[in-house]
Structures are given as structure tokens and as C-alpha cells.
Amino acid sequence: MIQKFAAKLLRSIPLTADTYQLDFAWASEPVPYEAGHFFLLEVEDGGDKVTRAYSISSAPSEKEFFSLCLKFLPGGRASEYLKNMEIGQEVHFQGPFGHFKLTDSKKDILMVATGTGIAPFIGMVPTLLEQGFKKKISLYFGVRFEEDLFYLAQFKTWEKKNSKFKSFVTVSRPTEKWKGLSGRVTEHLEPLDIKDCEVYICGNGDMVKTVKEMMEAKGAQKPDLHFELFTSI
Ligand SMILES: Cc1cc2nc3c(=O)[nH]c(=O)nc-3n(C[C@H](O)[C@H](O)[C@H](O)COP(=O)(O)OP(=O)(O)OC[C@H]3O[C@@H](n4cnc5c(N)ncnc54)[C@H](O)[C@@H]3O)c2cc1C
Known part of the structure; x- marks a missing residue:
């Protein structure tokens, strides 16, 4: 209510x-x-x-x-x-x-966020783990610079707690010190097979639009495709 x-x-x-x-x-x-x-x-x-x-x-x-x-x-x-x-x-x-919520579906979950678009996933992942979710949860998180990264320790804790959870963190403009994934989040989503997968996308309008179109081209559709746009309302 x-x-x-x-x-x-x-x-x-x-x-x-x-x-x-x-x-x-x-x-x-x-x-x-x-x-x-x-x-x-x-x-x-x-x-x-x-x-x-x-x-x-x-x-x-x-x-x-x-x-x-x-x-x-x-x-x-x-x-x-x-x-x-x-x-x-x-x-x-x-x-x-909002309608950007977890469902009762028992499919693998793909989460995609840039910047503060990570916010809803910081509440969703522990909720799924508390519920004993048995399928894979893959979280893709993209930022521009290494100094824009946050919640990485939290991701590691969840990975240790549940082998089904995995985070993929990518920096689009990394320094040579960065040892992780680089490039835009979309580049890392390209090879994924999202059949039998529920997809959640959250962040700025351009990223959400691009990833949504990419997922639709791969066959994702309602009710398995969820997105939240951080536009001004
Ligand atoms: C459903 C929903 C959930 C949201 N959740 C979050 C959240 O968890 N965390 C969060 O930080 N924001 C979130 N936002 C965005 C938030 O509502 C505000 O739009 C944002 O905080 C800017 O508000 P402001 O009053 O500070 O800036 P404003 O006074 O509205 O704008 C200041 C300037 O910044 C520009 N601007 C506005 N929004 C953005 C942006 N996102 N990125 C870059 N420039 C911008 C404007 O065009 C303007 O020039 C969400 C938006 C929606 C619709």
C-alpha cells in the first residue's frame, strides 16, 4: 500500500x-x-x-x-x-x-546495471539468497572509471556465500592498473545465451534502451524482461 x-x-x-x-x-x-x-x-x-x-x-x-x-x-x-x-x-x-520486482519464476537471472542503477540489485540479490534461490544469478555492473566502482566487497561476500551468484564488473575507460573486465557492459552481454533467463536492466536511459533492444534481439520478451530507467520524473 x-x-x-x-x-x-x-x-x-x-x-x-x-x-x-x-x-x-x-x-x-x-x-x-x-x-x-x-x-x-x-x-x-x-x-x-x-x-x-x-x-x-x-x-x-x-x-x-x-x-x-x-x-x-x-x-x-x-x-x-x-x-x-x-x-x-x-x-x-x-x-x-514500481514494477521492477522479483517474480516467482525459477529461471536463471541476469542483472545489468551501470552507476547507481546497481541500487535495486543491492536489495534483490540478498533477498534471492535468503529465499534459497537455486538458479544462477549473474550481475553485470559497468562504470566509466575505476574510481566510480563501489560495492565490490559486497559482491565478493555474496559470491562466497552462494556459488550460484557471480558478478562481472567492467570499466569502460580503465587505467593500465585495472586487471578486471574492460569496455562497456554491452560488449560482455553480446555473447550470452539468455534462453530460459529472466533479465533485469537498470540505469541511465541510453544504456537501458541499448541493452533492452539487445535482449529483445536475443529473444527476451515480457514477462521475462524487466527494466528501470533513472530518468527525471
Ligand atoms: C524510478 C527511478 C529510480 C531512481 N533511482 C535512483 C537511485 O537509486 N539513485 C540515483 O542517484 N538516482 C535515481 N534516480 C534519479 C533521481 O530521481 C533524480 O533524477 C536524480 O537524483 C537527479 O535529481 P536532482 O534533483 O538532484 O537533479 P535535478 O535538479 O533534477 O537535475 C540537475 C541536473 O542534472 C541532470 N540530471 C538529472 N538526472 C541525471 C542523471 N541521472 N544523470 C546525469 N544527469 C542528470 C538534469 O538534466 C539537470 O541538468 C531514479 C529515477 C527514477 C525515475
């Missing part, structure tokens, strides 16, 4: 120079949500009400708080507000919203 609620900033964890995990404590009763859902944040800016969508990056099994994973855009109205929030400060949300 969609609710209006308040939450207090519990902590702000830097992930990169401009990307932060913000954990919020519920000001009253926790609001039930599913992995992949988003909340609408409402802030006042110069007398205007500014509303922005943010995917929830915590697993619903976490009852004490919920997390968001945000890139602070210089001059962005919500970004500037959130960046300057004090610990304990209250902010208003609505939600949960």
Missing part, C-alpha cells in the same frame, strides 16, 4: 567521490516494500516542492532502516538537499512504487 511517511537520516556512507549510501531510520512504523521498489522523496527547495524517485537498495528483511544509493549531481535540487542533510534530520517520502 502506498503511504506517506517520514524517515530520519541514520548515516551517510561514501561509496565514491560523488556516490553515497544513505540509510534512513523509520520515524514511525516501517513501511513494507519489495526488493526493487522505489520511494518518492519530497523536499522543499526555495518554496517549491521537489519530488524525486530513488530505488531502495536495502533488502526488505532489514527492518531497522532502509537504504538509498545516490549520485549527488552538482546543482541537482534533490542532490544538494540530500548532500547537506544532518544526521537525525527528518525527510518525507511516499511509496513504495
Whole structure:
């Protein structure tokens, strides 16, 4: 059920120079949500009400708080507000919203994200592992520079916990020090066989459009093709 609620900033964890995990404590009763859902944040800016969508990056099994994973855009109205929030400060949300959710399907899962598009998957993967999901989960995560990478230790922990989970991290403009995959995420998706696979794509509009078209060309279709676009709404 969609609710209006308040939450207090519990902590702000830097992930990169401009990307932060913000954990919020519920000001009253926790609001039930599913992995992949988003909340609408409402802030006042110069007398205007500014509303922005943010995917929830915590697993619903976490009852004490919920997390968001945000890139602070210089001059962005919500970004500037959130960046300057004090610990304990209250902010208003609505939600949960969205159709970018796990299903009961027992197929392999392919997750594709760039940048903060990783947010919903940070809630989905532990949810699947908690449920004892038996099929393969492959997470492809692309960023431009090595310094844009985050949550890599989290991926390693999940890989150790469950051999069915595997992450593929790629940097499109790496330095010579980078030993991992390089190039755009799409290059690494090209050879994949996605038959009997559920596909989830999340990130900026261009990447989502390109990967969606690539997956459709490989035969993916509704209800096995899920995507979330981080456009301004
Ligand atoms: C369903 C959904 C879920 C989302 N989840 C997340 C999330 O988990 N984490 C997250 O960081 N964002 C997420 N977004 C994007 C978020 O809602 C805001 O659009 C973003 O934070 C910018 O808001 P702002 O008020 O700071 O900037 P604005 O004041 O709206 O814009 C500032 C400037 O930045 C440009 N801009 C706007 N969005 C982007 C962008 N994504 N990349 C580069 N430039 C941009 C604008 O064109 C403008 O020039 C999500 C969007 C949707 C629709």
C-alpha cells in the first residue's frame, strides 16, 4: 500500500567521490516494500516542492532502516538537499512504487546495471539468497572509471556465500592498473545465451534502451524482461 511517511537520516556512507549510501531510520512504523521498489522523496527547495524517485537498495528483511544509493549531481535540487542533510534530520517520502520486482519464476537471472542503477540489485540479490534461490544469478555492473566502482566487497561476500551468484564488473575507460573486465557492459552481454533467463536492466536511459533492444534481439520478451530507467520524473 502506498503511504506517506517520514524517515530520519541514520548515516551517510561514501561509496565514491560523488556516490553515497544513505540509510534512513523509520520515524514511525516501517513501511513494507519489495526488493526493487522505489520511494518518492519530497523536499522543499526555495518554496517549491521537489519530488524525486530513488530505488531502495536495502533488502526488505532489514527492518531497522532502509537504504538509498545516490549520485549527488552538482546543482541537482534533490542532490544538494540530500548532500547537506544532518544526521537525525527528518525527510518525507511516499511509496513504495514500481514494477521492477522479483517474480516467482525459477529461471536463471541476469542483472545489468551501470552507476547507481546497481541500487535495486543491492536489495534483490540478498533477498534471492535468503529465499534459497537455486538458479544462477549473474550481475553485470559497468562504470566509466575505476574510481566510480563501489560495492565490490559486497559482491565478493555474496559470491562466497552462494556459488550460484557471480558478478562481472567492467570499466569502460580503465587505467593500465585495472586487471578486471574492460569496455562497456554491452560488449560482455553480446555473447550470452539468455534462453530460459529472466533479465533485469537498470540505469541511465541510453544504456537501458541499448541493452533492452539487445535482449529483445536475443529473444527476451515480457514477462521475462524487466527494466528501470533513472530518468527525471
Ligand atoms: C524510478 C527511478 C529510480 C531512481 N533511482 C535512483 C537511485 O537509486 N539513485 C540515483 O542517484 N538516482 C535515481 N534516480 C534519479 C533521481 O530521481 C533524480 O533524477 C536524480 O537524483 C537527479 O535529481 P536532482 O534533483 O538532484 O537533479 P535535478 O535538479 O533534477 O537535475 C540537475 C541536473 O542534472 C541532470 N540530471 C538529472 N538526472 C541525471 C542523471 N541521472 N544523470 C546525469 N544527469 C542528470 C538534469 O538534466 C539537470 O541538468 C531514479 C529515477 C527514477 C525515475
